[in-house]
Amino acid sequence: MTRGDIESLATDFYDLLESFKHAPVYHLSFEIFLVLAVSWLVFFRKPRPIEKKLTEKEKQELIDEWQPEPLVPSVDPNHPALNVRVLDGIVGKTVEIDGRTSLNFATFNFLNFVGKQRIADKAIQAVQKYGVGSCGPRGFYGTIDIHLELEERLARFFNCEEGIIYSYGFSTIASIIPAYSKRNDILFVDEGVHYAIQKGVEASRSHVKWFRHNDIADLERLLAEQEILDKKNPKKARSIRRFLIIEGLYVNYGDICPLQRMVELKYKYKYRIFLDESVSFGTIGQTGRGVTEYYNIDRQKIDLISSTLEYAVGSIGGFAVGSSFVVDHQRLSAQGYCFSASLPPLLAAAAIEALNIMEEDNTTLFETIMDKSKRLHKKILSIKGYIVNGDEISPLKHLRLTNALNTIGRLEEIVQFAQTRDITITVARYLSDEHRLPEPSIRLILNVEMNDEELEFLCTVLQEALVKVTT
Amino acid sequence: MARTSRHEKKKTFSNIGETTPVPEHPSLEEVYEETPFSEAFWTYLNYVMLNIFGWFRDLLRNARIENRKGSAENNPTGFVPLYQSYESFYTRNVYQRISDCFNRPIGSVPGGKLDVLERVTDDYNWSFQFTGNKITSINLGSYNYLGFANNSGHIAENVINTIKTGGIATASTTQEFGTLMQHRKLESLLAEFLGTEDAIAFGMGFATNALNIPSLVGKGCLILSDELNHTSLVLGSRLSGATIKVYKHNDMIHLEKLLRDAIVSGQPRTHRPWRKILMIVEGVYSMEGSLCKLPELIELKKKYKAYLYLDEAHSIGAMGSRGRGVVDYWKCDFKDVDVLMGTFTKSFAAAGGYIAGNKDLINHIRTTSHGTAYATSMSPPVVEQITSVLHLLLDDNEEHEGHRRISQLAWNTRYFRQRLTKMGFIVYGHPHSPVVPALLYSPSKIAAFNREMLKRGVAVVTVGFPATPLVLGRVRFCLSASHTKEMLDEVLKHAEEVGDLLNMRKSKLNPKRPFHQTEF
Numbered sequence: 001m002t003r004g005d006i007e008s009l010a011t012d013f014y015d016l017l018e019s020f021k022h023a024p025v026y027h028l029s030f031e032i033f034l035v036l037a038v039s040w041l042v043f044f045r046k047p048r049p050i051e052k053k054l055t056e057k058e059k060q061e062l063i064d065e066w067q068p069e070p071l072v073p074s075v076d077p078n079h080p081a082l083n084v085r086v087l088d089g090i091v092g093k094t095v096e097i098d099g100r101t102s103l104n105f106a107t108f109n110f111l112n113f114v115g116k117q118r119i120a121d122k123a124i125q126a127v128q129k130y131g132v133g134s135c136g137p138r139g140f141y142g143t144i145d146i147h148l149e150l151e152e153r154l155a156r157f158f159n160c161e162e163g164i165i166y167s168y169g170f171s172t173i174a175s176i177i178p179a180y181s182k183r184n185d186i187l188f189v190d191e192g193v194h195y196a197i198q199k200g201v202e203a204s205r206s207h208v209k210w211f212r213h214n215d216i217a218d219l220e221r222l223l224a225e226q227e228i229l230d231k232k233n234p235k236k237a238r239s240i241r242r243f244l245i246i247e248g249l250y251v252n253y254g255d256i257c258p259l260q261r262m263v264e265l266k267y268k269y270k271y272r273i274f275l276d277e278s279v280s281f282g283t284i285g286q287t288g289r290g291v292t293e294y295y296n297i298d299r300q301k302i303d304l305i306s307s308t309l310e311y312a313v314g315s316i317g318g319f320a321v322g323s324s325f326v327v328d329h330q331r332l333s334a335q336g337y338c339f340s341a342s343l344p345p346l347l348a349a350a351a352i353e354a355l356n357i358m359e360e361d362n363t364t365l366f367e368t369i370m371d372k373s374k375r376l377h378k379k380i381l382s383i384k385g386y387i388v389n390g391d392e393i394s395p396l397k398h399l400r401l402t403n404a405l406n407t408i409g410r411l412e413e414i415v416q417f418a419q420t421r422d423i424t425i426t427v428a429r430y431l432s433d434e435h436r437l438p439e440p441s442i443r444l445i446l447n448v449e450m451n452d453e454e455l456e457f458l459c460t461v462l463q464e465a466l467v468k469v470t471t
Numbered sequence: 472m473a474r475t476s477r478h479e480k481k482k483t484f485s486n487i488g489e490t491t492p493v494p495e496h497p498s499l500e501e502v503y504e505e506t507p508f509s510e511a512f513w514t515y516l517n518y519v520m521l522n523i524f525g526w527f528r529d530l531l532r533n534a535r536i537e538n539r540k541g542s543a544e545n546n547p548t549g550f551v552p553l554y555q556s557y558e559s560f561y562t563r564n565v566y567q568r569i570s571d572c573f574n575r576p577i578g579s580v581p582g583g584k585l586d587v588l589e590r591v592t593d594d595y596n597w598s599f600q601f602t603g604n605k606i607t608s609i610n611l612g613s614y615n616y617l618g619f620a621n622n623s624g625h626i627a628e629n630v631i632n633t634i635k636t637g638g639i640a641t642a643s644t645t646q647e648f649g650t651l652m653q654h655r656k657l658e659s660l661l662a663e664f665l666g667t668e669d670a671i672a673f674g675m676g677f678a679t680n681a682l683n684i685p686s687l688v689g690k691g692c693l694i695l696s697d698e699l700n701h702t703s704l705v706l707g708s709r710l711s712g713a714t715i716k717v718y719k720h721n722d723m724i725h726l727e728k729l730l731r732d733a734i735v736s737g738q739p740r741t742h743r744p745w746r747k748i749l750m751i752v753e754g755v756y757s758m759e760g761s762l763c764k765l766p767e768l769i770e771l772k773k774k775y776k777a778y779l780y781l782d783e784a785h786s787i788g789a790m791g792s793r794g795r796g797v798v799d800y801w802k803c804d805f806k807d808v809d810v811l812m813g814t815f816t817k818s819f820a821a822a823g824g825y826i827a828g829n830k831d832l833i834n835h836i837r838t839t840s841h842g843t844a845y846a847t848s849m850s851p852p853v854v855e856q857i858t859s860v861l862h863l864l865l866d867d868n869e870e871h872e873g874h875r876r877i878s879q880l881a882w883n884t885r886y887f888r889q890r891l892t893k894m895g896f897i898v899y900g901h902p903h904s905p906v907v908p909a910l911l912y913s914p915s916k917i918a919a920f921n922r923e924m925l926k927r928g929v930a931v932v933t934v935g936f937p938a939t940p941l942v943l944g945r946v947r948f949c950l951s952a953s954h955t956k957e958m959l960d961e962v963l964k965h966a967e968e969v970g971d972l973l974n975m976r977k978s979k980l981n982p983k984r985p986f987h988q989t990e991f
Contacts, residue, residue, distance in 0.1 A: 068747045072835035081646045081838040090638035107643035115638045131622040132856040133820040135581040135613040140932045143576045168675035170846040241551045310847045339702045340677035341816040429646045
């Protein structure tokens with residue numbers, strides 16, 4: 001600004017003042033009134049409220065008018081869950097249904113330990129020593145010496161440092177995942193995992209990245225994407241834990257995970273592996289020690305192996321094994337362990353005896369079951385019209401009809417027909433809110449003590465059923 | 472935190488706020504004595520000292536001056552640490568010092584007396600060795616309310632027969648081939664016992680809550696949950712996806728206010744009306760020993776058209792003149808409670824949980840529960856134990872065992888609570904609840920009380936943070952029908968001794984008196 005500008009401003013200002021002095025009074029007062037009115041409008045008028053507060057009467061009306069939904073919706077009385085078969089007696093290699101004995105290919109009784117005399121005797125001894133219930137959680141006098149023995153035996157069986165047992169198979173993996181993985185962590189989960197894992201993942205509130213079932217390329221893609229994000233924000237990346245959650249043998253599909261490649265990727269992308277071996281414990285591997293044995297992978301590379309005592313072992317409960325550093329954390333953080341009563345001693349005693357049998361036998365049982373699975377696989381493949389899903393060494397197979405024929409209705413007909421011929425099989429039951437609902441199928445489970453004739457008979461019945469259903 | 476025993480009358484919309492008197496239980500109040508100032512002071516000081524020492528020891532450990540005890544991670548570099556170091560600060564420095572008081576292994580039936588396996592540690596609780604000795608002690612720690620934890624007798628015989636004829640497990644889910652005739656029989660007996668139309672049983676009490684609440688409520692529903700609800704209820708509520716609001720413990724006025732506000736304003740942001748409102752309460756709260764105010768809850772439920780979920784884990788079998796839980800105790804109608812849930816671990820000395828209600832509810836649960844679709848069904852010998860106990864409890868004959876045990880438990884409860892209170896201990900909870908918490912306040916007393924009582928042959932459970940508020944560490948006695956008067960007298964005498972040693976008997980409402988001067 002030059003001196004001339006300042007001078008002109010000063011003169012303008014002087015002129016303004018002079019004009020005020022000479023203006024008439026009414027003009028001045030009118031201008032002042034306008035200025036005051038504008039400033040009141042701009043600054044002092046309260047904005048009209050968006051909602052008026054409700055009166056007590058209106059609130060009471062709202063409360064009176066509100067109608068909730070019924071607590072439960074009405075259920076179709078023909079739903080299969082309301083019309084289950086009620087059995088009697090021991091559900092072992094054979095079952096009693098409607099007074100007839102039929103061969104059981106439906107329950108998870110892989111090693112036929114249900115009903116074994118040795119195991120029953122040990123359970124009876126446990127009842128005579130400890131009673132039935134343990135009457136308390138592990139922290140408050142619910143830890144019985146037999147639990148400690150079972151944990152030690154399981155750790156020894158898997159050659160790991162420590163084991164921990166849970167009192168219910170479903171709660172095992174569902175409590176383990178939230179104990180380690182929190183809100184900021186990332187879980188890479190196979191889409192085909194079973195429902196308990198899905199619930200565990202939900203309860204953890206972590207970021208979940210699902211990859212296509214057994215598709216390593218898809219997993220690598222997700223890992224590479226995450227690596228790019230990490231490079232953008234390395235400080236944040238240092239505080240995010242990563243876990244890979246997979247099953248050894250998938251319950252919903254019957255196939256084995258490609259574990260070697262996943263272990264290699266572990267060291268490249270720095271995640272931890274939680275392996276759920278519910279089905280593969282006691283059925284895969286030369287001595288029944290699961291997929292790590294089958295692929296000859298060092299168990300120390302897997303951070304945590306969890307499994308269940310309800311399938312091959314024929315008892316109730318679940319467990320996890322791993323290094324002490326990893327497993328010990330669950331004793332204070334896993335909800336299903338800390339806040340729940342411990343396993344009844346008789347079930348723990350049964351599990352210990354089952355482990356005894358598995359260790360004494362060493363290889364025969366497991367070679368037999370893998371062998372019979374292969375044979376059954378070949379036999380069913382030879383029946384035209386069925387699609388068999390599952391590895392050939394897997395004792396759990398999913399049977400489906402070809403393409404458009406594969407409906408639950410037809411599969412149920414096959415099951416019913418098989419029952420009239422004294423073969424018990426089952427359609428796999430799922431809830432509708434599974435992450436990826438598998439196609440309808442018959443879940444076929446092989447019992448190690450089935451002989452060749454019985455397997456032949458099964459195939460014959462399946463063939464006849466197929467004819468009946470497709471004509 | 473501690474409350475005074477009288478609160479100001481707040482404005483209410485209905486007759487809520489006073490505990491509805493029941494003919495046989497006139498004016499029974501739950502008294503929560505205020506924390507003495509000295510106790511609060513010393514407890515805070517205690518925690519401050521523990522923290523200071525904790526930081527100092529961690530410093531030593533990080534500088535490798537002190538050996539890092541406990542297991543270490545053996546993963547190669549580059550992996551993000553598995554645990555946050557702050558999370559384990561409390562575990563390393565406070566919990567580890569007193570960890571010999573928890574997870575005590577036993578070697579016998581958890582009955583009225585039990586054998587605790589003796590452990591010694593030579594590195595301050597980081598590792599334990601068993602000496603091989605057994606300490607026979609009076610058991611005030613196990614949840615054995617009716618004393619059915621037995622390894623002999625006709626119930627045990629029934630169980631052994633079932634193992635021979637029914638096997639140990641079914642290895643199949645309930646919706647597939649896991650349903651046995653015994654399960655159906657159990658369910659119908661249970662429905663008869665509780666006076667409902669139908670019932671369904673599961674293999675684990677914790678899972679019963681966590682897996683079934685999601686089938687009852689979902690997005691767009693509201694759950695009103697008590698402050699002190701059990702973890703399984705909280706987990707089930709979270710998994711369901713419904714909105715959760717917490718009300719102050721047993722505060723019916725706060726609950727009514729929340730109900731009114733919720734119905735008037737609807738769902739957050741969209742203001743759509745709520746689909747359903749579910750109130751979740753427990754019968755007996757295991758850390759406070761308090762009872763839920765059932766008559767008032769039922770009144771609220773009817774007035775505002777909400778639904779009521781009652782978790783009777785600790786009260787089934789233990790409360791009520793016929794042992795049928797808090798509904799029986801308050802003489803309410805079973806049909807008024809929409810969902811009755813309970814567990815078999817406590818009074819039945821078995822394992823598992825159940826849900827009972829009307830037929831539509833149970834059918835819905837049968838079809839949509841995670842437990843029936845994916846979890847294996849209950850073990851037959853465990854089912855037999857529950858069935859045998861139910862037969863005894865259904866028998867209303869006063870001479871017979873079922874009723875005898877219920878009366879014995881009720882007598883034990885009143886006797887023990889009265890004498891303990893008169894001796895000067897600060898005791899929380901309802902006068903008729905078999906869970907008796909006596910306050911210890913500071914973490915060092917928690918450890919000391921536990922160890923001293925075990926030396927004298929009494930096994931007790933002491934708890935502190937985080938199961939209780941920070942300042943309110945306590946000892947929790949669980950009474951049982953298998954305790955005789957002599958056993959309780961012995962416990963009271965020992966408690967008097969240890970109470971004096973630890974300077975615990977500081978009640979102002981009931982000034983301290985020696986044992987022999989208190990009468991019942």
